[in-house]
Amino acid sequence: MASKTAVRPEPAPIEACTIARDIQNFDLLIEDMEAELGEKWGDLGFEDSLGFLAEPEAENLKFIAVAMDGADEDDLAKVGRVIEAAKARQIKVILIADDVSPMALHQLMRNGADDFVPYPLPEGALRDAIERQTRAPAAPVLVLQNHGIPARDRSEDRNGAVLAVHGLAGGTGASTLAVNLAWELASIDKKEPPRVCILDLDLQFGSISTFLDLPRREAVFDLFSNIAAIDGDALAYAMVVHGEKLPVLTAPADSMPHDFLSAQDVTALIEQARKNFDFVVIDMPKALVQWTETVLHAAHVYFAMVELEMRSAQNALRFIRTLKAEDLPFEKVRYALNRAPKFTDLSARGRIKRMAESLDIDLDLLLADGGRQVTQANDHGQPLAVFARKNPLRRDIEKLARSLHEINAAKVSAA
Ligand SMILES: Nc1ncnc2c1ncn2[C@@H]1O[C@H](COP(=O)(O)OP(=O)(O)OP(=O)(O)O)[C@@H](O)[C@H]1O
Ligand SMILES: [Mg+2]
Structure with a gap:
């Protein structure tokens, strides 16, 4: 008997959907979707998509690609509603953005978009985004393990000390201190090395990645876009490790406005870092920003770098006045004179x-x-201890690290 194979195959179920005002404006996206999904994708306008996302069929969608250009910014709320509807059904959202302002992107990431790719699409960018969003989450702790960092005990909260560094005038050596202090702390005790990390919060001109020869990863932007969901794994995933012992959250690949992060975001980030590290070294931007106060409160020591010159003195005066006027904890601030005679x-x-x-x-x-x-x-891209062990600045920073380590060890054993 002839087998009863269907004469006409069932149409393949739709696995993804593009949503755009007019998809014809995004012909490269059409090509890439075809290359990645064959016929298993559909296209909708913004209005129709809301109805479709509410239907049972939408359950099979692995992701939606929301394509927009500058003209869609006039009605950003409409795009936001589509993203929220998809997230409510746990569908991944990839934004395809053609000439869209950073503020609009920021808003849409806040609405819940998981990833974004600029348009015209760079070669392979859509495929990478689809893979990132649809594969099972990686085991980020392994990222650190692969670099020789021992796996942390998840039940253990390390309750780390926060050391912030803020240059009160440009080029006073804040990032140099952050890098070398962190490295000295991570190297201080061969048998029981403290776990140390650096958070580069100079979101616009962060230089820690340069000073430690590290790539700036897109994952930092992803982390910052969804800090509400931060956990130890997400933080570890966004970090890169220098010299097998110093994980760094570099500044994002592209400069971003400092108010991209809110005070709550920064609090959540520091809290998570403190859980995982004994010392959290933070490189602060030169400008006073809305979360400077947040870091001051979280810090155990807040190093303010100055040099012996009028510019530093005047900026220090402004800084001190602000601290006093706002009733901030100025007792945490330790002034450091760099390039001291x-x-x-x-x-x-x-x-x-x-x-x-x-x-x-x-x-x-x-x-x-x-x-x-x-x-x-x-x-x-090397710490002084590696590049020039006997350098006088290295000796001073080593001494500082030793005293901080001792104070911290005394506190931990007293606790
Ligand atoms: N004590 C020092 N002796 C010699 N050179 C130094 C010293 N401290 C910093 N430098 C050099 O000064 C320059 C500025 O240092 P760094 O980038 O650390 O300053 P910064 O305060 O972070 O600057 P920015 O305002 O750009 O963030 C760098 O070239 C660094 O190598
Ligand atoms: Mg700097």
């Missing part, structure tokens, strides 16, 4: 004393001028 330079000692007195601060943390080697180490 040698101890034997008596006239310079007098100038340091006068600067401290006029600002009414202690200026006892002096970091030596390390000369050209410091910039060379930064340019080579």
Whole structure:
């Protein structure tokens, strides 16, 4: 008997859908969707999509690709509603954005979009996004393990100490201190090394990735776009590890406005980092931003970097006034004088004393001028301990790390 194979095959179930005002404006997307899904995809306008997403059929969708251009920004709420409807059904959303402003993208990521790809689509970008969104979540802890970082005990909260570094004038050496302090802390105890990480929160000009020769990963933007969902795995996944012992959350690949992160976002990020690390070193932007206060409150020590010059002194004065006016915890701030003159330079000692007195601060943390080697180490993407062990700046930072480690160890054993 002839087999009863269907004469006409059932149409393949739809696995994905593009949603756009007019899909013909996105012909490269049509090509890529065909290449990735053959006939298993459909196309809808914004209005129809809301009805479709409510139907039982939508359950089979693996993702939707919402394609928009600048003209759709006039009715961003409409696009937002589509994204929210898809998320309510746990369908992944990939935004395809042609000339869309960062603020609009920010809003749509907040509505719940999972990923975005610029249009015209770069080669392979849609495939990568589909793979990222539809594969089972990776085991991010492994990312760290692969770099030699031991797996953390999930039940253990390390309750880390937060050390923030803020340059009060451009180029005063804040990022150099952040990198080298973190490295010294991570290297301080061979038997029981503390777990140390760096968060580069200089979202516009962050240089930690350069100073440690690390790539800036797209995953940072993804993490920042959905910080409400942060957990240890999401944080570990967005980090890259330098020298097998120093995980870094670099600044995002593209500069972003500092108010991309809210105070709550930064609180959630620091809380998560503290759970996973003994020391959380934060490189702050030079500008005062809406979450500077948040970091000040979270910090155990907040290093404010200055140099012996008028510009630093004037900025320090403004900074101190702001702290006092807003009733911020200025006792946490430790002023560090970078490129400090040698101890034997008596006239310079007098100038340091006068600067401290006029600002009414202690200026006892002096970091030596390390000369050209410091910039060379930064340019080579290496900490000073690796590039120039005997550099005077390295010795000062090592001493500082040792004292912080001792204080922290004493606190932990007293607890
Ligand atoms: N103590 C030092 N001795 C010699 N060179 C230094 C010292 N500290 C920093 N530098 C050099 O000064 C430059 C600026 O340092 P860095 O980028 O760390 O400053 P920053 O405060 O983070 O600057 P930005 O305002 O750009 O964030 C770098 O080239 C660095 O190598
Ligand atoms: Mg910097």
